[in-house]
Amino acid sequence: MTDDASGRRPSIRDVARLSGVSHQTVSRVLNNHPSIRPATRDRVLAVMADLQYSPNRAARALVTSRSQTIGILAGSSSQYGPASSIAAIEAAARARGYWVSTANIEAGDPQSIPDGLSHLMAQSIEGLVVIAPQVRVFRALAAQRIDIPYVTLQSTDLDPGHTLSVDQIAGARLATRHLISLGHRDIYHLAGPQDWIEAEARMMGFLDEMSAADIPTTAPILGDWTAEFGYYAGRELLRVRDFTAIFSSNDQMALGLMHAIRDEGLDVPRDISIVGFDDIPEAAHFWPPLTTVRQDFPELGRRCVDVLLGTEDGAPPSSGGALVPELVVRASAAARVRA
Incomplete structure (x- = not known):
């Protein structure tokens, strides 16, 4: 829905005008500020719903210095393991009110790695996950400066201080x-x-x-x-x-x-x-x-987000080492038949 016949999208000032509050108050509602009275919050939220208003995330990031976005640098994301890891991180991030932006890189193209990082950094991501199955990708990453929290999801000793993985x-x-x-x-x-x-x-x-x-x-x-x-x-x-x-x-x-x-x-x-x-x-x-x-990809995703954002209860993130996988016994293996 739009606010007028011109077809322009509703703005934060439109929400403020129809709610009878200042645009600063609307901003506080968006950021869950504790000083807002419940009745005011409800009125502003009702107007937002009526206008189908959604905040401009890029503009909001400039004001708050927070994008509510996690970046994923991924190679070979079509394979089951990387794809499942990405899905698990997205689910864990959404549970915390965060979005995920993924940049897919070509392991055989070294330039795609700094290009992918630049693409994600331009979105003011608050944390980075690297899902790169090949050793050569990690060697290329070592030459890059990463000045935000990041974690890698591979069993490798190339960057042990930032690694979460399944054993x-x-x-x-x-x-x-x-x-x-x-x-x-x-x-x-x-x-x-x-x-x-x-x-x-x-x-x-x-x-x-x-x-x-x-x-x-x-x-x-x-x-x-x-x-x-x-x-x-x-x-x-x-x-x-x-x-x-x-x-x-x-x-x-x-x-x-x-x-x-x-x-x-x-x-x-x-x-x-x-x-x-x-x-x-x-x-x-x-x-x-x-x-x-x-x-256990869901648990890996949760731990990954906790490392980047901190746990919801403020406790230190789980640091129990690599997750131990589980053998699922079905019917494709049986006792050897002696000749």
């Missing part, structure tokens, strides 16, 4: 330990792309758990996160079939593996057991339903 190594060890507990010894690992921080951590977790159980390993296979690659890798591995189980670094590649195994006339899990990672929404509906590792 990817622990999750991979859970997945591998589950297969070992079922009697499997010939276990392959289908890894994610080289240079991805999560892929490297999950590979390390697999190798650490196999070593702890004194089980020899073969070199992990480097994939690209897609079901198509999982299918291709499965067809190639089945030419020899010198394994009884595979730990896949994500659920999509696990789906491709299961397809390849079925195409060979074999059964999951009777012939080959599969465990994935991420617990995407569809994982429970694969056939068979996929055993996988679940990450």
Whole structure:
């Protein structure tokens, strides 16, 4: 709705005039100032609702030095992990009355990193979240000056003072330990792309758990996160079939593996057991339903916002280290069948 026939949007002065108060009073209502009487507040809010008035956030930021906005610098946001992290941060921020602005960067284009930062800083963001899966992005960020609170959501020691993450190594060890507990010894690992921080951590977790159980390993296979690659890798591995189980670094590649195994006339899990990672929404509906590792993205989002804004009750933000993921046991892994 507009205030007059000219079609212009209603302003704070229009709200003040129709409410019978000063524009300073309207500003105090917008900022929840404690000195405003309830009756005055209600009258101003009723006029705002009638006019469908919304404050100009940029102008408000100039006056208050607060934009009520958190920035996210994101690479590869189409993947399940980064996309889920962004959604969790947005939900946690909205619960605190904040908005989120996201700048997507190209990991292969170093200039996109300072460009993305400049774009976000121009919006007077109050805090920054970096969701950049590749090591090279963090190295490029190290050359940038960031003078606002920021946090990174990757398991990396490149910037330990600003890191929140899910313990990817622990999750991979859970997945591998589950297969070992079922009697499997010939276990392959289908890894994610080289240079991805999560892929490297999950590979390390697999190798650490196999070593702890004194089980020899073969070199992990480097994939690209897609079901198509999982299918291709499965067809190639089945030419020899010198394994009884595979730990896949994500659920999509696990789906491709299961397809390849079925195409060979074999059964999951009777012939080959599969465990994935991420617990995407569809994982429970694969056939068979996929055993996988679940990450608590909502909790990660809440902790992230608490670190940037402070907790609502004023208590210190949780600093309990990386979140430990959970193994979700379904039907894609079973006890090894002895020959």
